[in-house]
Amino acid sequence: MSHNQTDRNGPVQKERSMALQKELIGGHFDALARAKEEGRKVVYTFVPGNLTELMRSFDLLPVLPEINALQSGMRKLSGDYISEAEKQGHSEDVCTYVKCDIGMLKKGNIGPTGKPIPEPDLLLLSYTGCFTFMKWFELLRQEYEGCPVAMLHVPYQADGHVHSHYRDYIVEQLRTEVIPKLEQVSGQAYDEDKLRSNLSLSAKAEDDLVWVLESAKNVPSPIDAYFGGVYYIGPIFGAFRGTQEGADYYQTLRAEIEERLANQQGPITPDGELDEERYRLVIEGPPNWTSFREFWKMFYEEGAVVVASSYTKVGGLYDRGFRHDPTCPLESLADYCLGCYTNLSLPARVDLLEDYVREYHADGFMINSVKSCNSFSAGQLLMLRQLEERTGVPGGFIESDLVDPRYFSAANIKNRIESYLQMLEQKRGAAA
C-alpha cells in the first residue's frame, strides 16, 4: 500500500499516489529547466483562477510562483529568500510568498528542486481573490523588464452570486486581452478544439478529485483532507489540469483511496497509517509550509484527522458541483475563476464551512490564520464566532505563516492544539 522514502527527518510513509505526484511535479520543474534550450515558452500565473487548459492549448508551460514559494518553504529555503527581499526594501508586513519569490529571483532564480526557473515570456495576472497578486506581478514586471503582462480582472462574488455581467466581463477580457497575448507569445493561433479537449480532461480529473475529497465523509476517513489533501490538489491546482497525466494521476489516486476505504484503513501519515481516528476536524486557512511535517504531526499524534478544508478549494471549488465544461469553454473558465474559494464572500465562506462541519460529521473546526494572507485571514475571528453559533461545535484558532519560519512557534501551536482537543474530549465526555 505504501512505501518508504527518506528525508531529513527520517523515513517517511507515502502513498503510491504521493510518489506519483512527486514525479509529476519534479518532472514539471525539469521541463521548466529545459524550456529555453528546447525553445518552449513559459507563462507565470497564479493558482486561483489559473487558466492552465488555455495556456496548454498554446503549448505554453505554466510557472506558479505560489507553488515555488511553498516548495521552497517545505525545503527550508524560504527564510533566506525572505531575508533577501527584506534587505532589498520589501516590508516585513507584507505577504511572504511575494518576498520568497523575489528573494529566490535575486538569488539566481534556482527553483526548489535545485534547477533554474526560466524567465517568463508572459506574466498572466489572473487577479482572482487576492489583492496582492496584482502588486506581485507588478513587482515582477519591474524585474523582467519588457516582459508582457496580460491582466485578467475577476470580479469578487461579494453578494454570493455570479452575475451574468461578471461572466461576460471575464470572457471579454479573455478574448481581447489574454488570448491575443498568448497568441503573440506562443506564435500559435487560438485553437478552441484543443481547449475543449483539455477541458474534458480537466472535468475527468475533477470528478475523481471530488470523489477522493468526499471519501472523508466515511467514518473513519481514509484520507486526511488537509495535510494529505495538499498533495492531492497539487497536480490539479498546478500545471496538470487539462492534461492526460493529470487525469491519470487522479484515476490512480481514486483507485488507491477506494482500496483504502474497502479495507477500512485510515489516512497515511508520514509515520505510517493512522490506526485510530479520534477527532474529525474541519480546517480553514492555508497550512504552514516551513514546518509542514511537524505541524501535521501535532494532529495525527492525537488521532485528529482533517476531514474537510477550505484551503484545498483555493484552486477551484469542485465539490459544490462546478466542472470545466468543453461545450462553453471560455464561459466555463470564467465560472471557474469566479468560484475559487478566496473569491467568495465571507458569508459564503461561513456557509461552506458550516456545510462541511455537518456533512463530514466533524467534531470541531480550527482556523489556521496566516499572517501573510489577508484574503484568507481578515474576518476569520468573526467566521469563528459565526460557525460556533451555527453549528454548536467549538472552534479553535491558531496563528502561523505560509513560508516565513519566524512565524511558526511550534510550542505555542502544539499547546493550543492539545488544549483544543482536550476540550473536545471533555465535551464528548459531558455529552455521554
Added chain:
Amino acid sequence: MNPDLAHLVERVSNLYEDIAFQTVRDWKAAGTGRHAIGYMPIYVPRELIHAAGMLPVGILGAGDRLEIIRGDAYFQSYICHIPRSTIELALTQRLEALDGMLFPSICDVIRNLSGMWQMLFPERYVRYVDLPQNFDPAVGGTFWRQELDTLRTDLGRIAGREIADRDLRHSITVYNENRRALRQLYEARSERPWLFPTSEVYLVLRAGTVLPVEEHTEIVRRYLELAPLENDRLEQDMSRVVLVGMFCEQPPLGLLITLERAGCWIVDDDLLLGLRWMGGDVPERGDPLENLVIAYLEQSAQTASVYQPEGRRGTWLVESVQHNVAEGVIFCAPSFCDPALLEQPMLVAALDQAGIPHTQFKYSENTGQFAVIREQAGTFSDSIRLWSEA
C-alpha cells in the same frame, strides 16, 4: 488669527473630532425622508448618492479619538487599524445614521470587511464596489456601467425614487465645482505652503467627507480667501516634500503637525484621495452614467490599488515631485497596509532612478508618540537642505 479663519478652522476641527457623526444626524433630521450612505476609502461615485438626494459620508476609522475595546476582538494583530476602529464605531452605534455602506475594492481587508458588515448588520444595505482593472471602454467600461446601474437602482430604492439623469447631471456639476476648488487649494498650497499648512488643509479637506458637497465647496473657497490674509504665516527655510501612502487609513493629525514642525512643507500628498480622484472635470452633458464611467477609466488617480496597464509605476510620483518643485518624498504608510507597502519598492525604484531623495516610516491611525518620526523627518529635511545648498 483672523476671526473668520479661526471660526472656519474651529468648524472643520469640530467636524474632524465628531466621531459620533452628529453632523450627519443633524442633516438627516433637518428634512423628512433623508438618507445617508457611508463609504470607505478610496473612491466611490459620490455623485450617484448625491443624485438620490442622500448624503455621502466618508468612513475613515476613528483615528486616535476612540479607545478600541470590541474592534480588536475581530482582527488579528497583523491586520491594519482602520477596520478595527470602523467596527468599533459601528458596534458602539456611532454609525446608526447610515442607511448603507459602500466598500470599494482597495485591498483584501476592506473587501472582507464588506462581508463582515453583511454578517454583523444584516438589516443594512451593504455593497462592495468592484472597480474595474480593465480600462478598455468596451470591456472594463461595460462592466463598470453595469455595476453603476445596479448601484443606481439600489440607491434609488433606498431613497424611494429613481435617480433621474437630470439629477445625476446636476450632481456631476456640483462635484466638478468641488473638485475644481480642491485642485485650486492644492495648487495654492504647492505655491505657498506656509500660507496653507497641511495640518489645516487636511481638516478643510476632511470636512468634505461629512458635509453636503455644496457646503464643502463654499468652505474650501472661503479658506482659500482667508488663509493668505494671515500676516504671521511667513516663508521659512523648510524642505518641500511629497507625502505618500496615506490614501486609506488616515494619519493622526498630530503626525501631520509633527512633519511640519520637523521642517517639512508638504506640497503634495495622497490624503483623502477619493475626494480628488478625477484628474479633471466629469463631462456634464450627455449620458451622465456613461460620463462617470469614462471619467473613471480615463481620469482616475494613480495609486496602489489601481492597475496600470503601461506598467509605469512611480512615474506619477516623479511627475508630482517635478510639478510641485519638491525636494524629496516621505513614504508614510500605515502598518500592515498591503497596497502602500507592496507599492513602495516600485516607487522607491522610480525615485532612485530620478535621483530624488526619500525616507520612510509607518504609522497607525492611533499612533500617539511622534518623537521618533519628528527626529527622522527633521533629519531628512536637514539633509535635503544641506544637499540643496551644496
